[in-house]
Amino acid sequence: MNYFSDRWHDLLPNLGDLVVAGLTQGAIYALIALGYTLVYGVLQLINFAHSEVFLVGTYASIIVWGWIGYAAGDGNPVPALGTVILLLGAGTIAASLVSGGTAVLIERVAYAPLRRKNAPRLIFLITAIGASVAISELVGELTNRRPWGVPLLVEPKTQFVIDPGMSINPAPVTNLQIGIVLSAIVMWFLLDTFLNRSRFGLGIRAVAQNEDTAALMGVNKDRVIMLTFLLGGLAAGVAATLYNLKIGTISFNIGFLLGLKAFTAAVLGGIGNLRGALVGGLVLGLVENLGAGFFGNKWIDVVAFVILVIVLMFRPTGILGDSLGRARA
């Protein structure tokens, strides 16, 4: 018991910081998880290559920032607010376009031919792995496997401090953290509205319910599927840009771990369910950080995967339940 009380003593003062950091990290997971959950909801397919859809987005926004004149370590001062908005807009658009395009490309090259052959699920997963490895390695080759620095666009400034009192240290909350969490919520809201209000959204939901009936009713299945991948890609692009703001360097192999965790988040919230992706992401980020605070930082990833295993064991439909797919055979 001594072990646990010691750990608890280590954890307690940092509780506030851990919660803030966890929610921020969780928002990134949530944004990536939206892509997993969208595709899964429609096709019951785990798009294993979605992590690389995110990866190319991070590079795209850095490249665009470089074109505009902001590269890492070039001595530029932190830009003024107007420039920041311009940069963020340009970066997000670039990342979303590249991510969305990559997602659609993966769909066309790696999945669509298999769908025509009615191949078993396992084969989809294998081509997805192939696509994931190929893209990440291609990026690795193009960048000489060196990490890239990210220019500092937004100086983190403390907006307010949460002071829960007791023996918990006050936790500062920065503009960046607020922005990231808000962006995740906004993105979820936009996607949700799009799915529930628009004609395209109706098509997507129809295909999700029953592909064949939807096709008979005149829904163009192929277009709906491409649109789904595109939407997932757009969300990943937004996630990529925000990730860049938060992180100083990126490299070609960051996709795998983030992707797996985002998938965990999607499952945690209830895969196939957009709100589940949001909730799952935030909860995963939170639990993972608290776990790391308790067991020590080096166990952070183990905590995440143990959560994945436990969720799938005991509640495979996730916190909010899955709206479209079913986990059990």
Added chain:
Amino acid sequence: MPDDETTPTSEDTPTSEETPTAKETAAAEEIAAEERGGDSPAEFLAETAPETVAPPGAPLLSVRDVTLRFGGVVALDGVDFEVRTGEILALIGPNGAGKTTCFNVMTGVYKPTSGRVEFDGERLSGRKPHIITRMGIARTFQNIRLFPEMTAEENIMVGADAHHKTSVIGALLHLPRHGREERDGRRTAAELLEFVGLEGRGGELARNLPYGDQRRLEIARALATRPKLLCLDEPAAGFNPAEKERLQQLIRDIRDLGHTVLLIEHDMRLVMGVADRIVVLEFGQKIAEGPPAEIREDPRVIAAYLGVPEDAA
């Protein structure tokens, strides 16, 4: 799916290697004796029939006041009847009367909301499918569900395996029981193939067999599990009159081997020709029960079928 939730019992884990029971050794001796003697197919088949059968006429499977609700929908409402040992009981009713639901309750797939289903004096619901099979219930499927990439022989051997004990260790070390059971399985397969009229086609893939043969193979596979009760779910679906005629004979032969037969069927002529007793369902309720002659005259049944007692579907 309730049976997914149950925790694994010790018997599920590979660590519990089986020990032969007295009953089993007796069965093995029986097989060995047979290999020496070489009985006629009929005698052999009689042995694949259930060993412990209640006296003819005693209830084998009883459906006691079963009600089943799905949400607000009452699928079965106080249904009460029994299948008696040695008979052919047909369960009929118009579309949507609850036949299939009742069938699923009787084979342990659904758990009744109230009431109980007893087989051979034991409760069925909540048991795992393979246990129910071992208790002595086998079934065929309305839409054929053979193992398409297995040969006809292998399909039947899977059924015969229900009572086999060889597991990984036995197969790995080629223990005597493994050889014995393989021989037994192949023999059962050969006999059953002949019985259902598929002799010499054991090597063919199930998916390559013509439709009618697939239906018969499914019956053979079910018989290989040595059921006390064989449940046939619309076995005549898609059959022409000649095939139906053969099927009728096959069902009688099965009964004569000592199996009790539960038949769900649309085709009234087949049902009237083969059943000993008939239970009629409508809107989830039992509206009549009795021998074919009685049912044919029953005004409620006639009304239920809109005055057309012969459904040529």
Added chain:
Amino acid sequence: MTTLKERYYAVADGVRKAEAGRQKWAQGLRGRWQSIPKPVRLLAGLAGVVLLFALPNIAIPGIPFRTDEIPNGIGFSFVLSTIAIYVLVAVGLNVVVGMAGLLDLGYIGFYAVGAYTVAIFGSPDSIVATKYPWLICVPIAIALTMVSGVILGTPTLRLRGDYLAIVTLGFGEIIRLVAVNLRVTNGQRGIPSVPAPDEAHVDWNVFGWFRIKFDFDLDIFTPMDARPYYWLALVLIIVVILAVRSMERSRVGRSWLAIREDEDAASIMGVESFKFKLWAFAIGAAIGGLSGALFATRNVFVNSGNFNLLLSVMFVAAIVLGGQGNILGVVLGTVIVFYLPERFRFLSTKRELVFGLALIVIMVLRPQGLWPSRRRARELQDRKLEAKEAAAGA
């Protein structure tokens, strides 16, 4: 005027004919092999095995297949021993993926458990320092991996296929991270001096009753020469393949196949699907543990860098590429995935890239793999036909 139905049958028929033609040559080859008398086939097989054993010492002028015949090439027998160990892994994974139809992406976890068990219990430099001989470590390794297989399988085998894949992926990563972080596995620094199979330095006092003392080293297995490891691996491969085959052709194999084809129908026919799936998992794990044990002793040194998930994914890919379910196809796939990059060095720098692209191309063109089991090929063919017929009918 053709009716819709006629058109439907015409299309389905055309598809069938085309497929039949495409498969004809492969079946012809198989048929010809089957028609050779059994003794001749046996002899041919035996000759093949002898050739495999002699392979490290063979060089054919003009055909530079040896990896040490190219600039900066790695020793051929070392490469052979690595491939042989990986083939053993693939044969084990094939039980899980190919035979029982369970997608295990974290198989490397079992391999790691096997390797670490041998290193921890065998090496004098581990913190446990029990210094058990290799031959004693191996059964421990197999037992531990089997147990971990059962522990992982019991809760997860009830999940649907692709969920199982992700859980196992998570498991593999947990094992690796634990290896990185625990003191007993010593992270990146790892554990050196893993014992060779032919040495034992034991001085045990059993309950004070009697004393067991061995101190020998035959020096057959040395870091200088990888051939003995290769031969040992070959022997183990042959033994394991024979064992797996006899399981495949028994009630166990039938149950796996039935589960793969229609799990619900199988359990209604009396197949204890959970039990047999768990067995497949445990057997696969045990073989993975055995290969890990072999790997640890061949490498002498074990660290957490040996077990990244990409390797795990490569194993699955090798199996699917070769043709899951067919042991020889699986061997072929493994050799392709792990030999070609060693022989053609330009491949090795871009190995993963080429590998990823090849995976997509091959799976799209030939989802059944290069050399599939007959059943698997037909299963896929059926699904494809269904799709085409549905398309034609719609």
